Amino acid sequence: MTHLEDRITKALTQSPTSPSPDLFDRVVESIDADRRRRRAGIRAASAAVAVVAVASTAVLTLTPRRNxxxxxxxxxxxxxxxxxxxxxxxxxxxxxxxxxxAYAADVFHDNPLTGKSYIVLTDIVYYLIFAAYILFMVRFAPQESWGNEVSGLVTAQQLASSAARVGGILLVIGLLHGMNIVLMPVLGRLFSLNRRVPGSRTGSHQEADW
Incomplete structure (x- = not known):
């Protein structure tokens, strides 16, 4: 009997393994986590729609009419x-x-805790970039390039500037997100190689540091 046949025979004849005692709890927890993520996504989408609706209502209410x-x-x-x-x-x-x-979990499958920390850190970077961009691009007075310093009304130049600002943040986030997609497998590979370093060497380094 060959080695492969021996392995197949053992797999077919051995007694079935007993299920994990906490299997049901883990399945229920996974379902609850998925529901929480869906609810959070719905709340975020509802908040975005509400902000756009409030902005549109404010624009139509505060804008005067002439003829x-x-x-x-x-x-x-x-x-x-x-x-x-x-x-x-x-x-x-x-x-x-x-x-x-899911992409981060696949990349950091050898380091799940590192993957979770990586996602949290990228979220912080994401919101910092957005906050900085908004603060950099906000205008507190009419710009000379808009051509409305006298009239104080919206012009085509201001509309173009506003569209460029919205498109600019989408471009920045798209580029950073693309770089993150390319860079994440490299980091996952480096962390995996780091975990495979012998424990004795790690222990000696720790003792030296202390």
């Missing part, structure tokens, strides 16, 4: 742009995290 035509002051558009950026941040962050969790 039936809306004449929007420049600051209303600026407030609307800031609210849109905040809504994108609130919606896009959980969306990326939801679909990136």
């Amino acid at each position: 039936g035509v809306l004449e929007m002051p420049w600051w209303i558009l600026e407030v609307a742009v800031v609210l849109v950026l905040i809504a994108i941040a609130v919606w896009l962050g959980p969306f990326i995290k939801r679909f990136g969790r």
Whole structure:
């Protein structure tokens, strides 16, 4: 009998293994965790929709009319742009995290705790970038390039600037997210190699450090 046949015979004839005693609890916990993630995603999407709705209502309410035509002051558009950026941040962050969790778990399968910490750190970086971008791009007075310093009303130049700011943050997050996708397998491989270092060597280093 060959080695392969011997292994097949043992696999077919050995007594079945008993299920894990906490299997049911783990399944229930996994289902509850999935429900919590779905509810969090729904809340984030609802919050983003509410922010956009409030911004639209404020724009239509605060914008004066002259001869039936809306004449929007420049600051209303600026407030609307800031609210849109905040809504994108609130919606896009959980969306990326939801679909990136499985990818991170596959990359850091040898280091699950490291993978969880990595996701938390990337979330912090994500919101810091969004907050910094919003603060850098907010305008407190009409710009000379907008051509509305006298009228104080929204012009085509201001609309173009606002669209460029919204597109700019999407481009920045897209580039950083792409770099993260490429870089994460490299980091996962490095951490896996680090775990395979002999324990004696690690212990000697720790003793030397102490």
